[in-house]
């Protein structure tokens with residue numbers, strides 16, 4: 001196996017500088033879901049390989065991770081994988097249906113909680129670690145590599161709904177009808193997520209991001225009860241275990257999509273960076289999060305605007321967030337029909353901001 005040590009020296013540390021409270025030479029930018037569906041080379045690649053085959057084969061996952069780095073002047077790479085590898089490692093079947101997204105044909109029920117294979121689940125995800133190690137070497141230190149995981153409530157939602165949902169009403173029904181069983185599943189997920197993120201750090205991830213993509217379906221009360229405590233435990237335990245293993249400190253980004261009602265609460269969790277979705281005004285995000293380092297939040301649809309307009313939208317966004325304690329990103333994942341040239345305009349507009 002490729003060595004987990006002796007990684008090439010990092011040349012672009014803009015993101016890490018911002019996180020350390022230092023001033024970078026240019027504002028850093030990366031794009032959620034940059035490695036994938038909007039790239040013609042990925043669409044071609046997918047004709048030859050099944051989605052989870054790519055995730056599970058380090059060489060293939062590495063190849064896709066590098067695609068956006070070859071094309072764009074991005075300041076980070078994110079390992080190619082999916083949040084649903086965790087339900088898979090717990091024993092649920094997950095299929096990726098083209099045009100439809102992920103499907104779990106036999107969703108979790110109250111009676112099947114006992115069947116979840118939590119023992120060794122994180123270990124079954126070591127292939128992601130191996131993809132990370134290989135990618136760190138192949139990146140040659142060009143940019144840092146981000147690892148990630150889905151958050152407990154978001155994964156819980158997919159496992160119960162059997163896929164995506166417009167309302168998450170089946171998963172929310174559990175929160176009201178079976179709060180104890182819900183906590184039990186959220187606990188199982190939290191423990192796997194912690195070990196999984198530590199594995200990613202061990203294998204060479206330089207930053208980690210936790211995707212709480214389904215925050216938008218909860219209100220402050222439910223989020224406080226069924227999301228925040230688990231998110232807090234993840235941040236604390238991952239950092240404690242990393243320290244125990246004598247691995248270098250790894251910053252963690254939390255992105256709770258649609259969780260504007262909890263932005264203030266999120267500042268108490270101890271994450272290094274808070275992601276802001278595209279619905280929140282930058283100034284309001286700053287007001288609610290005090291001194292936090294923020295990441296976001298251009299509307300992914302803004303990339304459909306004419307180029308001059310994209311530049312203006314970026315300038316307005318940066319004016320709102322300010323140029324310090326700030327990592328630029330979209331306010332959710334990039335859409336499959338995003339235009340390559342417009343993506344370049346977005347990235348260049350960010351790098352052209354005077355600091």
Ligand SMILES: Cc1c2[nH]c(c1CCC(=O)O)Cc1[nH]c(c(CCC(=O)O)c1C)Cc1[nH]c(c(CCC(=O)O)c1C)Cc1[nH]c(c(C)c1CCC(=O)O)C2
Nearest residue numbers: 032033034035036037079080081082083101102211213333
């Ligand atoms: C909710 C969620 C999922 N997966 C993910 C999230 C959290 C981020 C978010 O909120 O958007 C995270 C994810 N999924 C993927 C990545 C790879 C790295 C990256 O470029 O960011 C990441 C970080 C690859 C992918 N994950 C998926 C694709 C496309 C599927 C394909 O190639 O067939 C890719 C490249 C499929 C996927 N996977 C998921 C959905 C809902 C879908 C279908 C719709 C869609 O395409 O976004 C679950």
